[in-house]
Structures are given as structure tokens and as C-alpha cells.
Amino acid sequence: MAVPIFAPVPADWPATEEHARAVQRELRGRVVLDEPGPPPGTGRVTGVDVAYDDERDVVVAAAVVLDAATLTVVEEATAAGPVAFPYVPGLLAFRELPAVLAALDSLAGDPGLVVCDGYGRAHPRRFGLASHLGVLTGLPALGVAKNPFTFSCADPPAARGSTSPLLDGGEVVGRALRTQDGVRPVFVSVGHRVDLETACAHTLRLAPRFRLPESTRHADALCRRALRAATLHQPRAPGHPPVPWGKPPEPGDGPGSTPEARERSQN
DNA sequence: GCGACAG
């Protein structure tokens, strides 16, 4: 599988943490918070995610478009490029966005609502990945994160659909949302042009069976697959990597390789 | 100053 697009890092992309934080403070004023957002279960929803090979300085992004009513995949795209920024908590967008934007650009159809891996408003400067993506694309966007980052919240009741406020000190920045009975919650925050209530309703609809939304599960699987394919015959930098034992596992192994098992293991 | 910290 060839990864069709090469996404160079934009020439004006921030290279320092200080610059990146300044960009966040400047762009955060453009976030639109007074739109309810698209009605859940209608139109299209697009999941985006990225996978890294820091060893080879490669990031691959995937965008998977779903029909919101049926959760059927209607379109997919990937894009690869150099890693644009180191991982710094609070500056994740600068690492992921160039590749994600390239993947979104290569879609033929309208992405509709974009579901990001990570946060939007729930961010030290109220401008996480989902907000940044929304502002740069103009698309409605929300964030679904797998852990509470630096924020705090009560454990929501055990039933699917239960929520509790996600707090930064006294300010509500998102919600912990239980998407399955008795399973750890996910952490939803607004990105751009969606309100928190609608963002949670979308997230719940997108997760009828697993903890994570189908949109992010599809995007996660696709970018990993594409990264493997893009990287499979490239030599690694000499020295570092430990040589693993035995031979690599065959496709369609035993248990532990099913989607359900993967989901549970990260839960 | 130190630890914690989306992916």
C-alpha cells in the first residue's frame, strides 16, 4: 500500500516552543463556540489520527469519513511527511497537524464533523489539537482523549452515557463520558463550531460497541497500516533499535490480535 | 525547584 501524499512541513511552521505557544495565543481568538454543531446521526463524520516512526522521522496521518447514520466508511485518505515538532504536552497540534491537514485535503468529499484524538478547549491555553484543526480548516471539530491529561473529574456513574464535568481548577473544559457500561470513560472537549452537549452526543453515537468512537478506531487502524507499509523496507538508523526475538507474527494470529482484544488492552 | 503531562 503506497502512501500517496507527501506533506512537507510548512515553511512558516513554528520551530520553537515559545513560537508555538505564541501561535496558540493568537489563533485561539478565532475559535467559534456559539454554534450547536451538526445534529448527531446526520451527515458525515471524519476521524483523524497519526502514527509515528521517530526513528525514520516519519509521521503518517489517516482521515476516515463515515456516514453518521450508519457508521459506514465512505472514504479514506492518508498522508505522510516528516515529523513537524517534538512531543511537548500542550503543543501536540504542531506535531500532528501538517500530516492531518494533508490527509483531509486529499479527501474528495466534505469531511463534515472532524473527530480528533486528544483535546480541544481542554488545554492550558484553551487551544488544543481539535480547536487548532477547526480554526485552520473552518470545519466543526471535537476532541476525544483517552486520559484526563492535567484535568480532574469525578468518576461518572457506571452506566453507558453517564458523564461528569472535566475541570481545570473551577472551569469546566470538557466532560468525562462513559461510552460503555463499566468501561473507563473517554474525555470529550469542544474543538470548533460544536457545543459540548452535541460533542458528547456525537461521541456516544460513534461508540455503540467499543470504548472509542468508530471514527478514531478506523483512523487509528489505517494510519498504522499505512506507516507499516511505508516503512517496511526502509533501513533504520544504525545502532539504536533492539533486535527483537524470533520472527514477526503472521497475519491473523491467535487471540490478542482481534480489534476487541486491542481495544480492551488499551482500556 | 520538582513532578505531571493529549499523542
Added chain:
DNA sequence: ATCTTGTCGC
């Protein structure tokens, strides 16, 4: 994120 062995369940 990524690495990594085995184990459980449908």
C-alpha cells in the same frame, strides 16, 4: 505515541 508476552472471551 511506541515497545512488548501472555491471557481471556466471542
